[in-house]
Structure formats: C-alpha cells, structure tokens
Amino acid sequence: xxxxxPFWWEAAPPVALPSRDVxxxxxxxxxxxxxxxxxxxLTLARAGRHVQIFDKLRxxxxxxxxxGGIASGNLRPSYSQMVxxxxxxxxxxxxxEAKAAREDLADFIRAEGIDCDFQLTGxxxxxxxxxxxxxxxxDADALRTKLGIEAHAVPRSEQRGVLGTDFYCGGMVRxxxxxxxxxxxxxxxxxxxxxxxxxxxxxTAVLGFMPKNGGFEVETQxxxxxxxxxxxxTNGYADSSDRWLRRRLVPVRSRIIATAPLSNNLxxxxxxxxxxxxxxxxxxYYYRPSPDRTRILFGGRDGTIAxxxxxxxxxxxxxxxxxxxxxxxxxxxxxWYGNVAMNRDMIPRIFSRDxxxxxxxxxxxxxxxxxxAGQKAAWQILADERGTSALDFRPPPAIPLFNGKPWFLPAVxxxxxxxxxxxxxxxx
Ligand SMILES: Cc1cc2nc3c(=O)[nH]c(=O)nc-3n(C[C@H](O)[C@H](O)[C@H](O)COP(=O)(O)OP(=O)(O)OC[C@H]3O[C@@H](n4cnc5c(N)ncnc54)[C@H](O)[C@@H]3O)c2cc1C
Numbered sequence: 369x370x371x372x373x374p375f376w377w378e379a380a381p382p383v384a385l386p387s388r389d390v391x392x393x394x395x396x397x398x399x400x401x402x403x404x405x406x407x408x409x410l411t412l413a414r415a416g417r418h419v420q421i422f423d424k425l426r427x428x429x430x431x432x433x434x435x436g437g438i439a440s441g442n443l444r445p446s447y448s449q450m451v452x453x454x455x456x457x458x459x460x461x462x463x464x465e466a467k468a469a470r471e472d473l474a475d476f477i478r479a480e481g482i483d484c485d486f487q488l489t490g491x492x493x494x495x496x497x498x499x500x501x502x503x504x505x506x507d508a509d510a511l512r513t514k515l516g517i518e519a520h521a522v523p524r525s526e527q528r529g530v531l532g533t534d535f536y537c538g539g540m541v542r543x544x545x546x547x548x549x550x551x552x553x554x555x556x557x558x559x560x561x562x563x564x565x566x567x568x569x570x571x572t573a574v575l576g577f578m579p580k581n582g583g584f585e586v587e588t589q590x591x592x593x594x595x596x597x598x599x600x601x602t603n604g605y606a607d608s609s610d611r612w613l614r615r616r617l618v619p620v621r622s623r624i625i626a627t628a629p630l631s632n633n634l635x636x637x638x639x640x641x642x643x644x645x646x647x648x649x650x651x652x653y654y655y656r657p658s659p660d661r662t663r664i665l666f667g668g669r670d671g672t673i674a675x676x677x678x679x680x681x682x683x684x685x686x687x688x689x690x691x692x693x694x695x696x697x698x699x700x701x702x703x704w705y706g707n708v709a710m711n712r713d714m715i716p717r718i719f720s721r722d723x724x725x726x727x728x729x730x731x732x733x734x735x736x737x738x739x740x741a742g743q744k745a746a747w748q749i750l751a752d753e754r755g756t757s758a759l760d761f762r763p764p765p766a767i768p769l770f771n772g773k774p775w776f777l778p779a780v781x782x783x784x785x786x787x788x789x790x791x792x793x794x795x796x
Contacts (some may be wrong), residue, residue: 372676374434375626375658375665375702380551381424382433383558385570390591394418394567396749397586397595399574399609401427403734404601406557407742409566415750419566420595422588424573427558430605431734433551434706436654436667438644439473440491440545441466441597441736442656444714445599447510453713461758462715467515470544477548480723482549482556485659487642491545492522494536496646496791504540504714509543517693518543531645532638539647547644550558550735574609577724585723595749597749598724599740603734604725612721614772617729618706621670623696625684628699629662629698630702637666638692647764651784653687664688664695670705670782671720679706708732711764718745721762725749729764 396412398405400422409421410546423429443450443466451457477486489774495501506520512519518596519542522530527538562568583596600610603620630638635657644656661748665689670680681703689696711717716737725748727741737759747755770776 371702374704376551380555382429393594396597398599400601402430403433403738404742406561407739408746411743411746413564413566421568422572422574427570428554431706432554435550437548437550439735441470442733447563465758471737473736484553486548488546489643490543491531491644492541494539496649498537508540533691545658579646582784603711603728618707618774620707621705623670623680623705625700626712627664628701628704637684649788710754717761718759742754
C-alpha cells in the first residue's frame with residue numbers, strides 16, 4: 369500500500385488545534401497558517417500586536433508540511449533574464465536578498481531552537497546537456513565572485529563522487545543550500561507563534577473581507593472580526609474568498625514519492641555526500657535523502673489538476689529509475705502532492721491592494737522565501753524599516769482566461785515533457 373499522506377507526517381503530523389473563540393476585534397488578521405502566516409504572526413505578536421491567524425485546514429496542511437524541505441531560496445529566472453526584465457540594480461538586489469534570506473533561515477532555526485533536522489548539505493544541480501553544463505559552470509563562477517558563495521562545477525568524470533549516476537552531463541555544487549524536515553520546521557514555527565501570543569485558529573476558513581471603520585471586517589466561518597490590517601498568506605491554496613488573487617496565482621500540483629528504506633551501501637553509492645539535488649531539465653525533478661539518509665524522496669510536477677490518478681506516481685518512479693537504474697522497481701511507501709503557486713514573472717513578491725497586504729508566489733521555493741516574506745510583510749505593517757524588500761512589487765497581473773482553475777496545465781505539462789524527450793533523444 370502506498371500512503372497518500374506525506375512521509376513527513378509520520379514524525380510530525382498536522383495537529384487539530386483546540387477550538388478557541390474567535391475574538392471580535394484584533395490588530396491584524398492573517399489568512400493562512402503556513403510558513404508565511406506563522407512567520408508574520410510571530411513577528412507581529414512579538415512586537416505587541418494582537419494577532420489572529422486563520423487556516424481553513426489544520427495549520428500546515430497546505431504546502432508547508434508537504435514540501436521537499438530543500439532550503440534553496442531559488443529565483444527561477446536566470447540573472448540575465450532578471451536584468452532584462454527589472455534592470456541590473458533590481459536583479460542584484462534580488463540575488464542579495466535570496467542570500468540574506470537563506471542565512472536568516474539558519475539563524476532563525478538556531479535562535480528558536482527548532483528541532484527540524486536542518487543541515488547545510490549543499491546542493492547539486494545536474495546538467496541535462498553539455499551547453500547547460502557550461503552555463504552551470506559560469507553560474508558557479510558568478511556565485512563565487514559576485515556573492516561570495518562557495519560553488520564549483522562538477523565535470524561528468526567526477527559526478528559519481530557527488531551523486532551515483534551517469535545521467536547528467538556534469539553539474540554544479542553550491543554550499544549555501546541545505547535541507548530540513550518541513551513538518552518539524554512548521555511545528556516549531558507554530559509553537560513559537562503561539563508562545564509569542566499569536567492566536568491560531570485551525571479549521572476556520574476566512575470567507576471574505578470588507579473595508580470598515582478605517583480597517584476591515586473579516587468574515588470567518590466562526591464569526592466576524594474587526595481589524596486594522598489583513599495579511600493574506602494563502603499562496604497555492606488561495607480560494608474564492610479572494611477572487612482577485614485567484615486570477616493572479618496559478619496553483620500547480622507538485623508530487624513527491626518516498627522509497628522504502630534502502631541499504632546503507634546503496635545509499636552511500638547513490639548519495640555519497642547527502643546533498644540536495646535539482647537539475648536543468650525543463651520539467652525538472654528535485655530530490656534528496658531523507659534526514660536519516662535511509663530513503664530517497666523524489667519530487668516533480670504532478671501534471672494533474674483534479675482527482676488522484678495513479679499515473680503521476682508511476683511517472684515519478686520511471687524518472688527516478690532513469691537517474692538511478694538500480695532503483696527500477698523499488699518499493700514506494702508514500703506518494704503525495706500539494707500546491708505551489710506560480711505568478712507570471714516567477715518572482716516571489718510582497719504587494720498591497722486596497723490596504724490589504726499579500727505575500728506569495730514562491731514558485732516552489734517557499735521554505736526560505738515564505739518565512740522571509742511573511743516576516744518582511746509583518747515589518748511593513750509595523751512601519752519598521754526592516755520591511756524594505758526587493759520582493760516589493762506591484763500586484764502580479766491577472767492571467768487571461770484564468771479564474772483559479774488551471775485548465776491549461778496538462779497541455780503545458782505535455783509540451784514540456786515533449787521538449788525534454790526531444791532534448792534527450794538529441795543528446796543520444
Ligand atoms: C510537494 C511540494 C514540494 C515542495 N518542495 C519545496 C522544496 O523542496 N523547497 C522549497 O523551498 N519549497 C518547496 N515547496 C513550496 C513550499 O512548500 C511553499 O512555497 C510554502 O510552503 C508556502 O508557504 P505558505 O505559508 O505561503 O503557504 P501554505 O503552506 O500552502 O499555506 C497556505 C494556507 O492557506 C490556507 N488557506 C487558504 N485559503 C484560506 C481561507 N480562505 N481561509 C483560511 N485559510 C486559508 C490553506 O489551508 C493553507 O494551509 C514545495 C511545495 C510542494 C507542494
């Protein structure tokens with residue numbers, strides 16, 4: 369039997385919090401109790417604000433306890449793409465902020481004493497072809513010289529020293545990316561937010577907002593709240609309570625499979641350095657060892673928009689065996705999915721609309737970004753100068769012919785799969 373719940377929930381399942389009265393008045397209402405909402409709530413509560421955080425599911429049951437736990441703080445567009453779109457100053461500021469956000473995550477985990485198996489393992493990115501290997505080698509140079517990040521190219525002849533596969537045409541290792549246990553991390557954040565005085569209401573949906581008395585009246589499933597500020601941290605789970613947002617963020621299913629425990633010898637052969645892994649294919653996969661290094665957790669786009677058919681699990685199993693042929697037919701114990709949120713320019717952002725603040729669009733890299741953006745958004749509400757951020761953008765534009773249901777994704781998925789197949793056939 370393959371469990372459809374996250375492997376991470378074995379050690380840290382989401383908790384159904386005891387029901388507390390919804391208070392009719394508070395300083396800030398936060399929608400969503402994932403990393404974004406909890407980080408904002410913690411920052412605001414520690415600054416003495418009266419905060420209520422609402423989640424329609426059990427807190428963390430969105431992406432924050434389902435993800436791969438790879439603490440990358442990725443920016444999807446390349447540096448040159450960002451320069452072309454936003455100018456060199458903004459592109460530099462975004463890269464510097466990603467570096468600061470990664471470092472701040474490690475400091476935060478240490479300072480809060482969160483037991484979440486965080487380890488700065490480094491990350492290997494595998495090149496799908498020779499020209500992408502050249503690009504990765506250039507990226508490694510730029511990371512070292514511009515940002516002072518330890519990074520180096522790994523030619524194919526040396527690849528097996530990092531990852532037990534000949535699948536890639538070499539790759540790049542950078543030292544500033546690590547991994548954590550996402551559900552334990554979320555649990556630590558939840559405890560910190562509650563201890564600091566933030567009130568978290570699980571299984572209580574926010575149904576709508578209305579400007580009132582210079583602030584907002586928020587309608588929830590269990591009563592109305594008058595508040596000065598609203599912060600929305602719903603990311604890939606935005607629903608019809610905010611139709612405006614739903615037309616701007618595309619929820620994309622991402623799926624992870626977990627292998628059954630593998631022998632020590634096999635794990636040492638396949639993942640000798642225990643690094644986090646990604647690759648340059650268009651429909652790329654991300655993978656890692658479990659924190660105890662007994663299993664491989666292997667993730668990629670799910671490709672569906674409804675139901676839970678078996679084929680995405682089979683397709684991930686095939687992709688895993690393409691990279692590690694010795695894992696052909698390996699037992700899979702867990703296969704689960706969650707939603708990531710993409711916006712049109714693929715840059716995480718903090719923005720406002722009619723006085724309401726939003727932090728979202730992490731494009732599958734929210735372990736670093738969501739906590740950071742939640743904290744920044746909270747500082748902005750507090751008018752604290754630390755709230756200044758390169759992620760401050762105008763709201764993402766609405767996506768034509770889209771009202772929250774990503775009907776076009778199966779076609780996009782098929783197109784990217786085809787391009788990767790052609791690329792691989794050419795590579796021979
Ligand atoms: C399978 C998978 C793998 C991933 N792997 C990685 C990875 O390795 N590294 C990485 O950096 N990122 C990864 N991510 C992305 C990362 O998990 C997210 O970016 C991050 O968790 C977003 O946090 P969040 O708090 O903004 O949103 P979420 O954790 O998704 O929380 C949003 C919450 O809003 C709630 N909500 C929505 N509407 C309402 C409403 N009306 N009222 C009340 N509550 C509402 C939802 O119930 C949900 O709990 C992955 C995501 C998935 C799904």
